[in-house]
Amino acid sequence: MARMSSGRPNAGTHRALTLLVIDDHPAFHAAIDVMCVADGGIEVAAHATSVAEGMAALDGEPDLVLLDVNMAEIDGITGARMIIAERPDLPIIICSTAPRRALPPLPDHPGVTFIGKEDLDAAALHDWYRARCGRRD
Amino acid sequence: MTEPVAVSVTWPRRRPLSPSELRLRQLVTTNVRSELVGKVSLTALAIVLNSPWMWLLWATQFAVLGGVWLARTALERSSTDRALLILVCSHSVGGLGAVIALPDIAPLVMLVLFGDLTLSGFATRTGVRPYLATCLAMISAVALLSLSRWSDLRDDVPIALVVVAFAIQGLASGWITATSSRETYTRLRDRGERLRSLTERMRTADRDERLSVANRLSAGTIADLGLLRDRVADIHAAESEHDRRAHLAAGATLAKRSLARLRELSHGLYPDVLHQHGLAAAIASLDALAERDELNATARAVLASHPPDRLPGTIESAFYACTVAALPAMPPGAVLVTAVEVRDGWAELLLSGPGFAPDAGVEAALRDQASAVSGEMALIAAAPDAVVHVAAPLAPPVAAGPSSFDVQHPVPILRRFIDVSVLLCGIGLPVSAAVWVATRSPAVAVVFGVLCVVMASVLAARAAERRANATLALALLSFETSFAGIAVTAAVPDFAPVSALIVTMPLILGLPHLAPRHLDAVGMVQTLMITAVVLLGLLRTGVVDDVGLPLWVPLTVLAPASLAVASLVVVALADGRAATDAANERLQAALRELLVTFDTTRHRIERDLHDGAQQHLAALAIQFGVGGKLVGTPERVGPVLDRVAQQIDEARAQLQMLVDGSFGDTVRTIGLATALERTAALAGRPVNVTTVGTEQLPDHLALVTYFACHEAIQNATKHAGATAAIDVDIRTVTGVEGSRVEFSVTDDGHGCEQAHLESGRGMRSLRQRIEEVGGVLDAASAPGRGTSLTGVIPVRL
Numbered sequence: 001m002a003r004m005s006s007g008r009p010n011a012g013t014h015r016a017l018t019l020l021v022i023d024d025h026p027a028f029h030a031a032i033d034v035m036c037v038a039d040g041g042i043e044v045a046a047h048a049t050s051v052a053e054g055m056a057a058l059d060g061e062p063d064l065v066l067l068d069v070n071m072a073e074i075d076g077i078t079g080a081r082m083i084i085a086e087r088p089d090l091p092i093i094i095c096s097t098a099p100r101r102a103l104p105p106l107p108d109h110p111g112v113t114f115i116g117k118e119d120l121d122a123a124a125l126h127d128w129y130r131a132r133c134g135r136r137d
Numbered sequence: 138m139t140e141p142v143a144v145s146v147t148w149p150r151r152r153p154l155s156p157s158e159l160r161l162r163q164l165v166t167t168n169v170r171s172e173l174v175g176k177v178s179l180t181a182l183a184i185v186l187n188s189p190w191m192w193l194l195w196a197t198q199f200a201v202l203g204g205v206w207l208a209r210t211a212l213e214r215s216s217t218d219r220a221l222l223i224l225v226c227s228h229s230v231g232g233l234g235a236v237i238a239l240p241d242i243a244p245l246v247m248l249v250l251f252g253d254l255t256l257s258g259f260a261t262r263t264g265v266r267p268y269l270a271t272c273l274a275m276i277s278a279v280a281l282l283s284l285s286r287w288s289d290l291r292d293d294v295p296i297a298l299v300v301v302a303f304a305i306q307g308l309a310s311g312w313i314t315a316t317s318s319r320e321t322y323t324r325l326r327d328r329g330e331r332l333r334s335l336t337e338r339m340r341t342a343d344r345d346e347r348l349s350v351a352n353r354l355s356a357g358t359i360a361d362l363g364l365l366r367d368r369v370a371d372i373h374a375a376e377s378e379h380d381r382r383a384h385l386a387a388g389a390t391l392a393k394r395s396l397a398r399l400r401e402l403s404h405g406l407y408p409d410v411l412h413q414h415g416l417a418a419a420i421a422s423l424d425a426l427a428e429r430d431e432l433n434a435t436a437r438a439v440l441a442s443h444p445p446d447r448l449p450g451t452i453e454s455a456f457y458a459c460t461v462a463a464l465p466a467m468p469p470g471a472v473l474v475t476a477v478e479v480r481d482g483w484a485e486l487l488l489s490g491p492g493f494a495p496d497a498g499v500e501a502a503l504r505d506q507a508s509a510v511s512g513e514m515a516l517i518a519a520a521p522d523a524v525v526h527v528a529a530p531l532a533p534p535v536a537a538g539p540s541s542f543d544v545q546h547p548v549p550i551l552r553r554f555i556d557v558s559v560l561l562c563g564i565g566l567p568v569s570a571a572v573w574v575a576t577r578s579p580a581v582a583v584v585f586g587v588l589c590v591v592m593a594s595v596l597a598a599r600a601a602e603r604r605a606n607a608t609l610a611l612a613l614l615s616f617e618t619s620f621a622g623i624a625v626t627a628a629v630p631d632f633a634p635v636s637a638l639i640v641t642m643p644l645i646l647g648l649p650h651l652a653p654r655h656l657d658a659v660g661m662v663q664t665l666m667i668t669a670v671v672l673l674g675l676l677r678t679g680v681v682d683d684v685g686l687p688l689w690v691p692l693t694v695l696a697p698a699s700l701a702v703a704s705l706v707v708v709a710l711a712d713g714r715a716a717t718d719a720a721n722e723r724l725q726a727a728l729r730e731l732l733v734t735f736d737t738t739r740h741r742i743e744r745d746l747h748d749g750a751q752q753h754l755a756a757l758a759i760q761f762g763v764g765g766k767l768v769g770t771p772e773r774v775g776p777v778l779d780r781v782a783q784q785i786d787e788a789r790a791q792l793q794m795l796v797d798g799s800f801g802d803t804v805r806t807i808g809l810a811t812a813l814e815r816t817a818a819l820a821g822r823p824v825n826v827t828t829v830g831t832e833q834l835p836d837h838l839a840l841v842t843y844f845a846c847h848e849a850i851q852n853a854t855k856h857a858g859a860t861a862a863i864d865v866d867i868r869t870v871t872g873v874e875g876s877r878v879e880f881s882v883t884d885d886g887h888g889c890e891q892a893h894l895e896s897g898r899g900m901r902s903l904r905q906r907i908e909e910v911g912g913v914l915d916a917a918s919a920p921g922r923g924t925s926l927t928g929v930i931p932v933r934l
Binding site: 024025027028030031032034035038039070075097098099101102103104116117118119120121122 | 392393396400404409410413414418421422747748751752753754755756757758759760762763766767773777780784
């Protein structure tokens, strides 16, 4: 089951960027939590450990999806296609510890990009969201 | 699937010929050349004699040439079975024409057909039966037609000329037949030797590579994690914000660099992209690999074509390994073009590129990869722009035959041959006695006498064989066949065709197991014997000269005898072939199984590295980055650093456990007891380890015991449940039968069905490992009653 974030909504002027993190590695989820706490402008809307859980968590209306590639049952590339079919406007960041060139082609969709896991930071998430959706209100 | 790039390649007309097919083509080509010389002489003779029988002989001999040409064409088109059938049919047409025109030539024709029989070693498993049946039918026809007296050709030719021609032809044909017979089986046996040596090379390469990975993990990633831990300490100790920021940035950089190195290491160990996304994606990812130092610095690989569906896993692995092995043979900056195709049940790979120059080492590596999947490799264009063609059957032959059948021990083949010989002599003795009573012919009396000697020799051979003295049995059988051939022909020249077959028996019996030089010696003796039989039959100067037996005698004795002897040849050939095939296929199947095991182990290690250390390093890089952002607020950076330190410790422990468990490197240095205690400490639950007298165990036994216990602890950790306790007990016990190490790993967890426990590859692999050192392993489990693994290994110092 997808785990909904227990953190309180950010009380800033702007609404926080909400993330759906789909990855079967607990270490990655924990690192994203640390990043969100430090940034203050990002919140994890839901943690999912599989594409199926992630699809169910789309109901939480996240602003951005962080999606791992190598997962059991449904891989992240297929998962991205499924999310696009369901929510074509939702920005997706596919991430992996493997280099981009070692992965099969990503879905040819303007809302999808790739960032190596080790290069992920809060700025990269904000940048991609802004590039796709403009400023948050 | 990754799309192929637009590069055109020209596929060869057919897949590469196997060594055995190459040899067959060589044999056929040699025969065409030698026969051409003979045919010119034959044409001159036909013109001089101008007899219709001579022209019949001439025409059928040219039909043989046409047949051989057709057989060669079929061979070029990968139809080995068809080529063999065409060959034996054309030889038969030539043989029948020759026998009708000149009945005395029958022994020589038999010799040619005998050579064809031994070529059955080249036929496929499905093609061998129809091929042998065709040969038998042709041999019977030749035997019967040798009794015909329609032709008057012999009267037109001076006997001296015929004797000389037959002697020369006999020696030449005998030697060619002996050589081709030897070659056929030497090829089959060579394949077994190649497979044995390939298996050993693969095993050594896998062991060396895994050890190298273990060393690189210890010296690389584990050391990097140690440095990261030092960084955290440095950050805590730093006095200024600037220093803290610098240490955090350095930590993030080190984590990223370490991850990059680990990624390359994992990819080299097991390219997960290949198994998840297929060969096309894996070849596309070689661009990333090309940056690795150990490969050519700038060579790239592109995929020109690929079938729409994925290939079997072992073939994809082999083709990928071929591409990786070929890359270093490319000049800097050049592009290796790979193309993959499926034709006629074979998957094919073509490697080419400007400046592609594989040296002997690369060629050997490519050939090894092809052989490992029952395939073939051919260099179809030489350097500098070499083209390599690799092909592997999509459905390799399945090992058949009883597992106890060992080609290295010829006794079962000899036994069968001796039993059949006893049976035939048992029939032959009363039949020849009855014929003698009816005809009172001295020739038949001689045959009866010969059969008595043969029966005595065969019985003596049986006694020798039962005492496991195969050499003596073979020597006795050689004697009886040579004696029978010469004596019977001397007695009844009409029996020369059968005698020619009889004297070939020692060679046939020796084929599956005698060394090539011994086969040469047997072949030489056989050639002389056959020539003697041919000349005895021709000259009709034996004990009984031109006896003029009534036709019913040869019809009732000669034809069945021909069939019987030919059947013996077939039985011996088929036994030898079956034994060699079964042994080779078992070797090939064992090699395939070994490769699958290697793949499974490597995949597991790669997954462990991907899911463990790689994720930790990526998370550490993120968190060092986050720390850098919070460095100005110590109360906020503190918890992040604590978490980073905890994660580093966790990653190191996991990685150390992986290195210990998968490579066993530390068992040799710290000993079995300490290594297991470390495994126990990392299991995250109560594990009670008891070891008694394990200090003196030889390294290899300590390692095997460690692997078994480590695997069992890992399994219990994963499956027994969060609260299950694990007990490990290892002790060396000395009894009247010597020392042995006994071990057990038990847990009080969930347990499972016994069948489920036994069905896993892990248990099979573990059991195989224990059995390899002469031990036994038992596993027991039941739902709700925990699981126990117990093993006993004899200690041979």
